[in-house]
Amino acid sequence: MTTTGQQLFTTLTADGKLTLEVSEESFPEPTGNQVLVKMEAAPINPSDLAILTSAADFDNAEYSPGKVVAQMPEPFLSGQKSRHGQRLPAGNEGAGTVVATGDNDMAKALMGQRVACVPGNAFSQYAIADAMMCLPLGDHSSEVGASSFVNPMTALGFVENAKMDGQKAIVHTAAASNLGQMLIKICQEDGIELVNIVRKTEHVEMLRGIGAKYVVNSSDDDFMEQLRTAIDESDAFYGFDPIGGGQAVDNVFKAMEQVAVSKMTEYSRYGSNQAKRMFIYGRLDFGPTILTPSYGFGWTLSGWLLTPFLANAGMETVVKMRTRVQQNLTTTFASSYKAKVNLEEMLTKEAISDYRQMKTGEKYLVTPWG
Amino acid sequence: MTTTGQQLFTTLTADGKLTLEVSEESFPEPTGNQVLVKMEAAPINPSDLAILTSAADFDNAEYSPGKVVAQMPEPFLSGQKSRHGQRLPAGNEGAGTVVATGDNDMAKALMGQRVACVPGNAFSQYAIADAMMCLPLGDHSSEVGASSFVNPMTALGFVENAKMDGQKAIVHTAAASNLGQMLIKICQEDGIELVNIVRKTEHVEMLRGIGAKYVVNSSDDDFMEQLRTAIDESDAFYGFDPIGGGQAVDNVFKAMEQVAVSKMTEYSRYGSNQAKRMFIYGRLDFGPTILTPSYGFGWTLSGWLLTPFLANAGMETVVKMRTRVQQNLTTTFASSYKAKVNLEEMLTKEAISDYRQMKTGEKYLVTPWG
Numbered sequence: 156m157t158t159t160g161q162q163l164f165t166t167l168t169a170d171g172k173l174t175l176e177v178s179e180e181s182f183p184e185p186t187g188n189q190v191l192v193k194m195e196a197a198p199i200n201p202s203d204l205a206i207l208t209s210a211a212d213f214d215n216a217e218y219s220p221g222k223v224v225a226q227m228p229e230p231f232l233s234g235q236k237s238r239h240g241q242r243l244p245a246g247n248e249g250a251g252t253v254v255a256t257g258d259n260d261m262a263k264a265l266m267g268q269r270v271a272c273v274p275g276n277a278f279s280q281y282a283i284a285d286a287m288m289c290l291p292l293g294d295h296s297s298e299v300g301a302s303s304f305v306n307p308m309t310a311l312g313f314v315e316n317a318k319m320d321g322q323k324a325i326v327h328t329a330a331a332s333n334l335g336q337m338l339i340k341i342c343q344e345d346g347i348e349l350v351n352i353v354r355k356t357e358h359v360e361m362l363r364g365i366g367a368k369y370v371v372n373s374s375d376d377d378f379m380e381q382l383r384t385a386i387d388e389s390d391a392f393y394g395f396d397p398i399g400g401g402q403a404v405d406n407v408f409k410a411m412e413q414v415a416v417s418k419m420t421e422y423s424r425y426g427s428n429q430a431k432r433m434f435i436y437g438r439l440d441f442g443p444t445i446l447t448p449s450y451g452f453g454w455t456l457s458g459w460l461l462t463p464f465l466a467n468a469g470m471e472t473v474v475k476m477r478t479r480v481q482q483n484l485t486t487t488f489a490s491s492y493k494a495k496v497n498l499e500e501m502l503t504k505e506a507i508s509d510y511r512q513m514k515t516g517e518k519y520l521v522t523p524w525g
Numbered sequence: 526m527t528t529t530g531q532q533l534f535t536t537l538t539a540d541g542k543l544t545l546e547v548s549e550e551s552f553p554e555p556t557g558n559q560v561l562v563k564m565e566a567a568p569i570n571p572s573d574l575a576i577l578t579s580a581a582d583f584d585n586a587e588y589s590p591g592k593v594v595a596q597m598p599e600p601f602l603s604g605q606k607s608r609h610g611q612r613l614p615a616g617n618e619g620a621g622t623v624v625a626t627g628d629n630d631m632a633k634a635l636m637g638q639r640v641a642c643v644p645g646n647a648f649s650q651y652a653i654a655d656a657m658m659c660l661p662l663g664d665h666s667s668e669v670g671a672s673s674f675v676n677p678m679t680a681l682g683f684v685e686n687a688k689m690d691g692q693k694a695i696v697h698t699a700a701a702s703n704l705g706q707m708l709i710k711i712c713q714e715d716g717i718e719l720v721n722i723v724r725k726t727e728h729v730e731m732l733r734g735i736g737a738k739y740v741v742n743s744s745d746d747d748f749m750e751q752l753r754t755a756i757d758e759s760d761a762f763y764g765f766d767p768i769g770g771g772q773a774v775d776n777v778f779k780a781m782e783q784v785a786v787s788k789m790t791e792y793s794r795y796g797s798n799q800a801k802r803m804f805i806y807g808r809l810d811f812g813p814t815i816l817t818p819s820y821g822f823g824w825t826l827s828g829w830l831l832t833p834f835l836a837n838a839g840m841e842t843v844v845k846m847r848t849r850v851q852q853n854l855t856t857t858f859a860s861s862y863k864a865k866v867n868l869e870e871m872l873t874k875e876a877i878s879d880y881r882q883m884k885t886g887e888k889y890l891v892t893p894w895g
């Protein structure tokens with residue numbers, strides 16, 4: 156028996172044309188530990204936008220029902236050379252109902268259940284998923300469970316990573332995001348100090364409202380002073396940044412070093428001995444990362460991705476993290492959405508222009524049967 | 526008994542005036558494990574220039590015998606706020622003859638010997654040094670031994686660090702330097718592959734002449750292709766950069782990622798899983814470090830300094846490294862100098878304008894009694 160349904164694809168060709176298209180596809184019968192999920196809800200995460208919209212010109216794109224063709228500028232066209240010509244599925248995560256399973260017991264046990272999953276083609280009416288990575292949602296709706304992997308596991312991953320590195324405090328930039336709010340709650344639960352950097356006054360109030368102790372506003376004139384004070388009080392020399400481009404990380408390193416230097420009794424041309432560590436985990440800003448020579452040599456900056464982190468953390472830690480998400484899906488790990496769109500609506504100019512901005516608190520949910 | 530002699534000092538005041546000055550100083554009697562060294566030779570290293578010249582305007586400075594006053598521009602003036610008003614000694618390392626010692630046996634055993642040392646005020650006719658850090662030079666002259674700490678231990682440190690991290694290949698930028706040439710010899714001796722990046726055709730030939738296998742020229746049109754080929758053949762995803770500013774590191778990360786991606790069978794929006802690691806250990810370029818978003822998230826960039834590395838490496842490793850330097854001072858670890866200057870000559874417009882450029886193969890040696 157073959158199942159058919161709509162699925163979204165993204166194709167970038169060498170001439171710079173990025174095509175997003177909904178088409179009717181056949182889905183194979185699941186085998187072994189696979190399950191076939193009728194997808195009911197999938198969030199559009201920033202990590203999805205990397206292959207959906209990237210830096211393409213959607214203001215001047217050609218729109219037709221279920222299809223859009225936009226031009227990709229350089230250097231982003233060449234930078235994605237290895238995907239040229241490939242028709243890629245999209246959508247990291249989502250939730251739906253298991254309608255068929257492979258022969259393995261773990262898969263069979265999920266038959267008929269509502270599950271969250273990470274199929275990689277969640278922007279689709281059906282998806283094949285690995286039973287091992289499925290999270291049974293019980294009485295929760297697919298909408299409640301749609302975002303139960305990427306943001307929750309990333310936020311938990313930061314705290315696990317900090318603990319592994321012996322840290323008791325974290326700096327987080329662009330902290331008003333859905334993920335940022337989860338991180339605030341996790342840090343409260345685990346007794347980790349958290350310095351939240353936001354860009355708007357209303358976000359300062361929002362984060363204070365959910366109990367954040369340190370919230371600094373990068374739009375304020377005395378931002379650097381606020382940041383130094385928060386770092387000094389929290390002892391946070393370790394942090395995570397989803398912005399990537401510009402000087403978000405640079406500012407944090409500067410403030411960390413200034414706090415450390417203020418405690419030194421003797422001048423050193425090499426800066427302080429305080430180890431400073433930052434991770435870039437996203438690209439809200441596609442511009443280059445700028446690091447000024449103003450914090451000595453005691454710093455380390457890395458990219459951070461969930462999948463290799465989970466691979467390193469080991470199965471026991473991952474299972475512990477998954478269980479914690481499952482048990483707190485409507486509290487610590489709750490997500491909210493600005494709008495719901497089906498696959499065709501997802502490809503309208505209005506929708507793309509809005510969700511590609513990745514504004515705080517304005518996440519879209521794709522409901523493929525809506 | 527008090528010894529007096531000439532010593533160089535560098536003072537930066539809050540109004541932006543950088544004063545370099547030779548003055549007559551008194552040196553105390555050494556106590557405990559200290560020795561008093563009559564300094565005979567000291568190299569001007571890039572790390573010394575950080576407090577000697579930094580970014581000050583020496584073209585329009587006021588010069589008088591044994592003194593120069595130059596203006597320090599922003600942001601370098603504010604960036605060095607914690608040294609404002611402090612009269613600092615200069616000169617990391619040098620060599621000379623022990624003329625007095627403290628009471629400890631280790632110190633007393635050095636009486637009358639020629640030693641290399643790391644006093645921090647090597648641009649001086651006398652310096653107090655720690656006997657533990659002194660390297661007896663035997664029959665070698667002070668000129669031969671003057672540079673036996675910073676460059677040799679740094680080059681050895683890179684290889685030790687690579688081995689600790691399980692690496693068998695290294696990329697080195699600005700590789701034609703004195704340190705770069707030492708690194709080539711060390712890597713040959715230790716069976717580590719080394720990709721040397723230089724900026725001039727004559728440097729390609731020079732490094733090939735001392736047996737370097739991979740030398741790529743960043744001034745060539747096909748630089749990136751040369752670099753990819755060398756990385757691919759050597760399997761070097763780990764490296765060291767003394768430039769700091771600009772895109773030297775960015776280019777290396779790009780080439781590493783392109784090599785890794787070329788071996789992937791499936792496209793990933795997150796880039797390759799190949800871990801890429803670079804260290805910045807100097808600031809030949811004071812500009813900001815530019816990192817473009819073109820090599821995924823599997824990269825780590827750190828500052829690298831010798832002192833914390835040695836502290837982490839432990840006494841046994843450090844002693845092993847010191848012994849290796851001592852035994853190969855005129856071969857692997859030989860240094861050469863463009864010019865010799867005494868303390869007054871060091872502060873002339875001609876000398877400063879020349880040595881502050883840190884040109885490859887044009888290092889200055891200070892001979893305080895010359």
